[in-house]
Amino acid sequence: MIDGFIALYIFMLAAFTGYEIIGKVPVILHTPLMSGSNFVHGIVLVGAMVAMGRADTTLEIVIGFIGVFLGAGNAAGGYVVTERMLEMFKSSRESK
Amino acid sequence: MIAWSPEMADKLIQASYFLAAVLFIIGLKQMSSPVTARRGIVWAGIGMLVATLITFSWPDMHNYPLMLVAIGIGGAAAWISGKKVAMTDMPQMIALYNGMGGGAAAAIAAVELLGGEQHEISIITLAVLGALIGSVSFSGSLIAFGKLQGLIRKPLRFKGQQVVNVLILLSAAIAGGMIVTGHTAGIEIVIVFFSLALLLGLTMTLPIGGADMPVVISLYNALTGLAVAFEGFVLQNAAMIIAGTVVGSAGTLLTQLMAKAMNRSLANVLFSDFGDADIAGDGVDIQGSMKPIESTDAGVMMAFADKVIIIPGYGMAVAQAQHKVWELTQLLLERKVQVKFAIHPVAGRMPGHMNVLLAEAGVPYDLIRDLDEINAEFETADVALVIGANDVVNPAAHSDPASPIYGMPILKAEKAKNIIVIKRGQGKGFSGIENLLFFLDHTRMLYGDGQAATAELIQAVKTF
Numbered sequence: 064m065i066d067g068f069i070a071l072y073i074f075m076l077a078a079f080t081g082y083e084i085i086g087k088v089p090v091i092l093h094t095p096l097m098s099g100s101n102f103v104h105g106i107v108l109v110g111a112m113v114a115m116g117r118a119d120t121t122l123e124i125v126i127g128f129i130g131v132f133l134g135a136g137n138a139a140g141g142y143v144v145t146e147r148m149l150e151m152f153k154s155s156r157e158s159k
Numbered sequence: 160m161i162a163w164s165p166e167m168a169d170k171l172i173q174a175s176y177f178l179a180a181v182l183f184i185i186g187l188k189q190m191s192s193p194v195t196a197r198r199g200i201v202w203a204g205i206g207m208l209v210a211t212l213i214t215f216s217w218p219d220m221h222n223y224p225l226m227l228v229a230i231g232i233g234g235a236a237a238w239i240s241g242k243k244v245a246m247t248d249m250p251q252m253i254a255l256y257n258g259m260g261g262g263a264a265a266a267i268a269a270v271e272l273l274g275g276e277q278h279e280i281s282i283i284t285l286a287v288l289g290a291l292i293g294s295v296s297f298s299g300s301l302i303a304f305g306k307l308q309g310l311i312r313k314p315l316r317f318k319g320q321q322v323v324n325v326l327i328l329l330s331a332a333i334a335g336g337m338i339v340t341g342h343t344a345g346i347e348i349v350i351v352f353f354s355l356a357l358l359l360g361l362t363m364t365l366p367i368g369g370a371d372m373p374v375v376i377s378l379y380n381a382l383t384g385l386a387v388a389f390e391g392f393v394l395q396n397a398a399m400i401i402a403g404t405v406v407g408s409a410g411t412l413l414t415q416l417m418a419k420a421m422n423r424s425l426a427n428v429l430f431s432d433f434g435d436a437d438i439a440g441d442g443v444d445i446q447g448s449m450k451p452i453e454s455t456d457a458g459v460m461m462a463f464a465d466k467v468i469i470i471p472g473y474g475m476a477v478a479q480a481q482h483k484v485w486e487l488t489q490l491l492l493e494r495k496v497q498v499k500f501a502i503h504p505v506a507g508r509m510p511g512h513m514n515v516l517l518a519e520a521g522v523p524y525d526l527i528r529d530l531d532e533i534n535a536e537f538e539t540a541d542v543a544l545v546i547g548a549n550d551v552v553n554p555a556a557h558s559d560p561a562s563p564i565y566g567m568p569i570l571k572a573e574k575a576k577n578i579i580v581i582k583r584g585q586g587k588g589f590s591g592i593e594n595l596l597f598f599l600d601h602t603r604m605l606y607g608d609g610q611a612a613t614a615e616l617i618q619a620v621k622t623f
Contacts, residue, residue, distance in 0.1 A: 078407070102256075130265075133233060133259040138211070145190075
């Protein structure tokens, strides 16, 4: 179980990690990084799958279905868009 | 198959989630440097894949066929739309996918709240908080998407709007409180709660002008991260907690950096009437008029200049002119003209938007300068070429305290000896503010689509 102070510790350390990661980022990478972090919270898909997998009533299943649909969209779309953006950085570096 | 005990499954799931969390952090870290950025998204992608696949072995789950259908439809739709979308439209796609994440977090909360399972009061509180934040991010992001996509054109404003917003927030909080205390946690109160939360996202975002959307999208990105983290606590899912919190804090910092680049506080972005055409330009005495120039004359000016500074803006993105701009730059460089690109932190619809487009066209990094580096150089520039940029070169930000953009750092294009502005027409920019730069004596307007006008310039330079 993750609860009480363990949860708080995880929360605090993860928050500092996020802060550190972005602290020294050049402006040129702000958009790709925003897109990349948008992809990372696509992990919500996993939670939506668990919620839907445990749903029993029709209403719960319908909401769970919507959740999984949206979560999958977040993950897949976030990946494609970020990858396409970063692809361009690669090509420009190699042409130099 | 070997015998599969629930304990083994649980260990494997936990190990996979741990691996995913590590890969996310490494991935984001690598994305913060141009050298390793491409590897970063691949690592994060592997983490996502591992976490998703292992979740199918979660104990006591059912509804698998429907689940696969939902993943198939949602994933494919987003994958295809993400592949097809033009680079110019990236910002609204980020808004859309982010909104979907917020919606998914809210859906998790709804299932947990409606389900018969008994949770501790702290868990229910987190579920409700995550649901509120996720719902706001969902409906707000959709509005942001609509605004950038051009589906919603006018900011919607009325008197007492902020009072209404506060009232909606309070009502949602009361409904949420009733769910937490559990005395009346029927389905009706859950529906009321979610309706209010979704409504709040709409009413919060509708009054914000299109020019501020990058900051708003970044804020909702951070909020979705937070909502995911909260629902992660509810589901006891460490990968969601860590990934969500990292995004929440990184996104918050990024939002602050963006607001700071516009010299405004976040509260000012959310609650002021910036970007409203009605108040913009009031009380500004515009001296002079806009003076047009032919592309041949503009070409001469640039061909025989010693130093040219190019200032791209959203207009360049819309016209897809970045390749032509680079072609023009190469011509000038061959003629030993010094060329630099000046990028304002909020040029385009997102920070770094212009850098992405110029990188796509093949412009090397060493020609690109940001605001602090380039501003002192305008005085020595013979020509400042403004392509589709507007507010970021508006001297009113320095000279007119009544202007809504007063105090915002700008690129001091007005210091250049000559200014050429490529612009589609005489209209005001995205934010609806009259640009004093266009009326200066040493400014000339080259009317036309960014790509066509740049092509004409290339022809003109070639003839000399």
